């Protein structure tokens with residue numbers, strides 16, 4: 001079986017200027033746009049390719065057990081000496097009561113929170129860290145709202161590479177911060193927001209020669225493409241009508257469009273699903289740009305309880321615009337109240353996710369209510385992060401009784417007596 005090799009090309013996504021694939025370069029030296037990886041199309045297509053992917057599922061150990069590397073024919077990467085947990089292999093399940101809440105009875109969710117460090121970031125990180133190791137990086141760095149930091153810290157530890165994370169002060173959920181510390185990353189709490197952290201991380205990469213592992217790194221996006229590839233395989237290669245996802249720095253929106261194009265070009269799917277990218281109202285520069293036909297991106301000062309997507313100046317904007325255009329997609333917003341309610345429903349369904357992930361399901365509900373998506377549409381919503389990532393959000397929601405919070409489930413304190421237990425249960 002062919003593995004991608006010297007034919008790998010790194011080039012500008014706008015002006016096509018070539019760059020060295022093993023450089024630590026994310027932006028075009030000529031026009032400043034982000035770089036992308038390109039590889040020759042695989043020699044096998046359609047059914048033959050489907051069979052290769054399916055056969056690898058039965059193996060034990062090594063890269064074929066990874067839900068990322070298993071799809072390597074469709075990734076513009078070199079697939080030797082990989083650093084894998086393994087990651088991926090996440091379930092695609094019915095949304096239970098969340099499907100009914102959204103008004104989409106057949107809604108399915110792809111739970112990326114069930115990756116090794118609890119978010120979809122592990123899919124990009126296995127590829128990013130493998131590349132960092134290949135080029136002999138002396139240290140890796142990322143700016144993060146928390147999940148990238150947790151993932152990079154873990155994979156860097158596995159690879160034996162020192163890790164440096166930049167996180168915005170007071171804006172990172174406790175589960176994620178605790179992971180970065182636990183996995184041994186040097187954790188810098190920056191007085192500024194995520195956008196300031198990313199600016200600083202990019203400077204550190206340029207001036208200190210640290211290998212940058214944000215999603216501006218093209219290797220990260222190659223790995224993230226497999227969320228969609230694995231989902232399509234789980235759908236029996238019968239593509240859903242819509243794929244909904246939360247959108248922040250827009251790396252995932254970009255990667256999803258790339259994956260769908262690759263799946264179509266290789267004859268794996270006969271029609272391309274539409275993307276529904278969902279932002280929080282208080283952090284919605286992409287949705288605002290969509291509303292004016294993507295005329296221009298106006299960076300904003302973000303403010304949402306969904307800290308993972310609290311981003312005002314998304315780095316992968318251009319590539320994400322391409323994804324939305326190519327899939328006839330839509331970008332919408334939901335309020336913090338809506339996304340917290342969606343989270344409560346998803347959690348109560350026994351599925352669980354972090355607030356940003358729930359935004360996508362809230363977005364599906366909004367689009368169905370507005371008649372943009374029909375209630376019999378086949379929709380898959382991607383849950384990007386685990387319920388344990390943001391315990392403050394969960395306990396905050398359930399801990400206080402707020403009017404209108406029908407799903408609030410506050411803890412009840414009792415005496416250590418059977419009588420008090422009986423009284424409490426009677427009251428319930």
Ligand code: F0G
Pocket residue numbers: 119121143144145146147148149215246247248249250251252253308309354356357384385
């Ligand atoms: N959902 C979760 C749980 C995230 O952590 C992120 C991004 C997103 C959605 C948005 O994805 O940026 O590709 O549009 N988290 C990044 C981080 C920014 O630093 O962990 P995106």
